[in-house]
Amino acid sequence: MKRVDVIISGGGMIGSIAAVAAIEAGLSVLLIEANKLHEIKLDSPRNLRVSAISWDNIQTLMKLKVFDELIFERIQAYSHMQVWDNRTNADIDFTVDFSEQACLGYLMENNNLVQAAWKKLKKSDNCDIVEENTIRSIENEGSQVRISLSNGDQYKSRLLIAAEGRNSSVRQSVGIKTQEIPYHQKGLVAYVQLEKAPTETALQAFNKGGPIGILPIKDKQFSIVWSLPEEQCQHWLDCDQTEFEEGVKQAIGKDLGKITLLSKRAAFPLTQLYANKYFENRVVLCGDTAHGVHPLAGQGVNLGIGDIKQLFEVIDIKSLKDDDLLRLALRKYQRRRISQVTETSEMMSALHHLFKDDNHIKKPLRTIGLKLLNNSPLKKWFISQAGS
Ligand SMILES: Cc1cc2nc3c(=O)[nH]c(=O)nc-3n(C[C@H](O)[C@H](O)[C@H](O)COP(=O)(O)OP(=O)(O)OC[C@H]3O[C@@H](n4cnc5c(N)ncnc54)[C@H](O)[C@@H]3O)c2cc1C
Structure with missing residues (x-):
């Protein structure tokens, strides 16, 4: 039986960043x-x-020194966002305040x-990684959790x-139960080349049926997320x-020059997901395991990183032992995360419902809404939410 301070199941973006946060907090980790x-x-x-x-x-x-390990040639900073509604021509622009930050964010492959x-984890003596394995059983044993892996190994942790x-x-x-509300939409992803799109600008066009997000990757190449x-x-x-x-051109609704498909296409179902609670005894949920939001404002990973920041603000070796x-x-x-996640998730859902159809009451609301947003403190909310 091996012992570590923290076991993390799931080595995707959130699990692996959580593992780095744990070793930076001086804890020993097993990542499965x-x-x-x-x-x-x-x-x-x-x-x-x-x-x-x-x-x-x-x-x-x-801070976690994960950024230094990225392949920089494959990431792209963006400093502007342009959002518009193709049915009313209402629009809104977000530009970074360079006196406060270098850009709005970076686009990168997951x-x-x-x-x-x-x-970063592989450089640490405090982290073991087990690939191609899952947890077969979990038991509470005093102030510890005991798990068995599908390869038969057993571990205990706090x-x-x-x-x-x-x-x-x-x-x-x-x-832990979840509530899942389907959007009855799928997110289609692909890479395209756009001859005349602005650089360092993330674009989003709202249409009947769903928005299309256009994210700059390199030169004239863009990743699209078409709901x-x-x-x-x-x-x-x-x-x-x-x-x-031609379909992408119609969905964009603006002249961005010639459009060329550069890749395969794939699609993912879109649902809103809430876990009823975020922990049970010594098991705690992070990232999409705890919440799922509509990708229309690219918040999923950002909320997950928010989870990690808050979790490691409240736990340390002393609290793990008591x-x-x-x-x-x-x-x-x-308490903190459910309130933050609910706020973001409900805002994403409200936008989804406001923009998804041609209901005659919603149409003027969209125009007024985007105009008001353009001149209101809510605009700052949108920029700051991306960091929560
Ligand atoms: C089309 C689309 C576009 C999106 N765009 C954005 C965006 O621009 N910005 C943004 O912030 N978010 C975006 N999101 C959301 C984002 O992709 C998710 O929020 C994010 O992937 C969640 O990361 P995660 O690590 O929690 O889960 P996942 O990415 O699902 O990773 C889970 C990991 O756990 C592993 N795993 C699963 N089961 C087990 C098990 N039993 N044992 C061990 N390992 C297991 C999986 O193999 C995987 O590696 C988008 C989502 C979609 C669908």
């Missing part, structure tokens, strides 16, 4: 990942999953970020962090290149 990590190099084909990481969270990645965190994404088996096995009604998505996955490019202190710490974590 169901799959094998595939190494990416400077010239590896691009991964279709890309995330916008806010400036605040970039600061966190810098696997670039995961690899960076793993590189805390088990579940960061296994939406379909977490640890969350299920400790009996589509479920019943239409398959068509846009299967249609030929010319029809797809049942009462740990319960208090985890309650504090749960």
Whole structure:
């Protein structure tokens, strides 16, 4: 039986950054990942999953020294955001306040970020990583959690962090229930080249059916996230290149020059997910295991990094060793995070419902809403939320 301070199940973006935060807090860690990590190099084909990481969270990645391990040639800073509604022509612009920060955030492939965190972990004597394994059983034993892995190994720890994404088996096995509200949409992702799109600017166009996000990656290359009604998505996955490019052009609704599809296409179901609570005894939830939000403002990973920051603000080796202190710490974590996540998630849902159809009451509201937003402190809220 091996002992560590913290076990983390799930070595995606949130689990692996949580593991780095734990070793930086002086704790010993076991990270368990169901799959094998595939190494990416400077010239590896691009991964279709890309995330916008806010400036605040970039600061966190810098402090954890994960940022230094990224393949820099594969990340892109963005300093502006332009959002518009194609049916009313209402629009809003966000520009970074350079006196406060260097950019609004960075765009990066998810696997670039995961690899960076793993590189940092592999340099530490305080972290073991087990790939292609999952937890088979969990038992509470006094002030510790005992787990058995699918390879038969057993470990004990003071805390088990579940960061296994939406379909977490640890969350299920400790009996934490979830509420899942389908958006009846899928997020179609692909890379395109846009001849005349502005550089360092993330774009988002709202349409009936769902928004399209256009994220600058390099030169004239962009990653798109096109939220589509479920019943239409398959068509846009299967249609030929010319029809797809025309569809993207219509969805953008502005002249950004010639559009060329550069990659395969893939789609992911979009649902809002809430876990009813964030901890049970010594098991705590982080990232998509605890919450899922609509990707229309690129908040998922950002909320997950927010979880990690708050969790490691409240726990330390002293609280891990004391049942009462740990319960208090985890309650504090749960209270703060549920309030923050609910605020963000409800705002994303409200935007989704406001923009998704042509209801005659919502149309003027969209115009007024975007105009008001452009001149209100809420605009700052949008910029700052990306860091929470
Ligand atoms: C189309 C789309 C676009 C998005 N764009 C953005 C964006 O721009 N910005 C943003 O912030 N967010 C974005 N998101 C959301 C973001 O992708 C998620 O919030 C993020 O992936 C959550 O990370 P995670 O580590 O919690 O979960 P995941 O990324 O799901 O990682 C979970 C990890 O756990 C592993 N695992 C699963 N089960 C087990 C198990 N039983 N045992 C061990 N390991 C296990 C998996 O293999 C995986 O490695 C987007 C989402 C979608 C669908």
